[in-house]
Amino acid sequence: MSTNLSFEAAIEMRVDEMVDACTRCGKCVEACPSVKPAGIADAAPQDVISGILDILSDGEGTEASRKWAQACTLSGECIRACDEGVNPRFLLAMTRVAMAKANHDLPTRRRQGLEKYRDLGRDVSMLSQLQLNDEVLERLGQKTAAAIVPSEPPDFVFYTGCNVLKTPHIALLALDIMDTLGVRYQVMGGPSHCCGVVQMRPGDLEMSGRMGTNSIEKLSQSKSGQVISWCPSCYVQYTETTLPALERQRGARPFEMTPFMRFLSERLDRLAPHLNQAVPMCVALHRHPGVAGIMEAAEKILIAVPGITLVDLKQPALGLQGVNLSVLPEFKRELTRNEFQAAREAGIDALVTVYHSEHRELCAHERDVPFRIVNLLELVGMSMGLKRHDRYKELKLMQDADQIVADCADLLAAHAIDAAKAREVVVKGMLADQPLPLRG
Structure with a gap:
């Protein structure tokens, strides 16, 4: 291997190899859950992927291809659908790079x-x-x-x-x-x-x-x-x-x-002896399967906690994590509303998040729904006798930037943080991080 090869050149070589390997069969497009909400369900899958390859070859591509690239939620379904060893998710990322290069210096x-x-x-x-x-x-x-x-x-x-x-x-x-x-x-x-x-x-x-x-x-x-x-x-x-x-x-x-x-x-045999306190709760798992095996691992861990009853809400599991669905905002809101309604009807005690992004987004809804929003590790910790307070949720539930900043006055002083700057971050980085509006 040449140590003189630049990072960008190494990426381009990999893209070229995948473009050559792609048969334009369209299976990746057919498997993608973003196609319908992106409004390109009527486009021929073979034409959509051909347009992606055209963009990667310095072409214009089709409008449907550009929409598909921008609507990617990194679900990974395209990877599983490909029989040629191509990673369509990577190619879509590089398509977005190519589009950005065409639009800006x-x-x-x-x-x-x-x-x-x-x-x-x-x-x-x-x-x-x-x-x-x-x-x-x-x-x-x-x-x-x-x-x-x-x-x-x-x-x-x-x-x-x-x-x-x-x-x-x-x-x-x-x-x-x-x-x-x-x-x-x-x-x-x-x-x-x-x-x-x-x-x-x-x-x-x-x-x-x-x-x-x-x-x-x-x-x-x-x-x-x-x-x-x-x-x-x-x-x-x-x-x-x-x-x-x-x-x-x-x-x-x-x-x-x-x-x-x-x-x-993979270390559940070592973890299980420490799960010695029952957590009597009926819960549902908030699922994003973009990384292979993560949701299966999360479910395996969750059901190992004594006292836990896991309910399947039978809702779509899409995207890499919650934040990645933001490229399709109305679709994301619909998914969230439907999941909350299914959770109400199932009578669960808690909706369990795996990642941090959806925990940030969903936790303040706890005030409006008849179930808790908790992270999976909180339940594991409860069974192990480990406790960490969810201060983020406590602050976000206040829904008042001035109150949040005032409640953090001691740490603001300790870290020499300007209160006005802190308030700006709370408004934009915490309170605005919300897929559905809160009631009231």
Whole structure:
């Protein structure tokens, strides 16, 4: 392998290989749950995928093809449908990059990526600081802990990604569970360990590769050569874009990634003896199957908790995570309304989220529905005697930015955060993060 191969050139080679391998059969389009809500159900699947390949070859494509690329929720159904070993989800991501390149010059795209990265860093840092002191932030790999190199390499690196730090009780429960199981790990994550997806979305592949590769160097520290990942967006970005490009550049991958739910499910024999407190609840799982095996692992873990009765609401399971459905806002609202109605009719005690993004979006609905919104790790923690307070939900339920900022006054002072800036982030980054309006 040539070490002189650029990241962007490595990506382009991979795209070209998939374009050549694609038979234009259209099975990926037929399997995609976004086709109907995107308004392209009448387009011939073969024409839609042919248009995608045209865009990737510097063509215009068809209107239906462009709509399909923009409506991707990263459900992964297209990957499972392909018989040729092509990853249509990756090709759609690269189609969006090609479209961005056609619409904007590099300085504009770079500026857009930088602005998104700054916004992400601001929101993640401030919303986590509104809830946590320095000691707990360090435990999550923030503050000075991010620069500490352990004297002995850990067995695993636990990679949080960025946005789970807004709902830190979820990440802390993951650490508590691993501590109980005797897993040796080092925590890394946050904006200083960016996966590069924020830069890739506006079409800046070079900067995306630079950010992702820099983070990969930091993550390559475990004895096992394994990184346990929390965030599904980061997982897809690394495993489908950055790591394959790096492998093409260097001839090998520096590590493999395992999603936390699969990691925990694979150790259920070690987890089960610690699930010794009954949690008598009837629950339903809020499902997003974009990463293969995650929902199956989550269900396996959930039913291992004594006292849990799992109900199937028989609702569509779509997308990578809740936030990815935002490209189809009315469809997302319809799915949410239907799921809530099914949950009411089923009489469940709780709707259980797996990821952080839907927990952020849905948790404030707890005031309007006759069931709780909880994360799966909260139920596991209850059975293990582990407790982490969901401060994010407590704050969001207030539904008043001034009240939220006032309630966090001590931490604002401790972190030297300007109250007006905190209020701005609360309004845009917390209260506006809502798929359906709350009542009243």
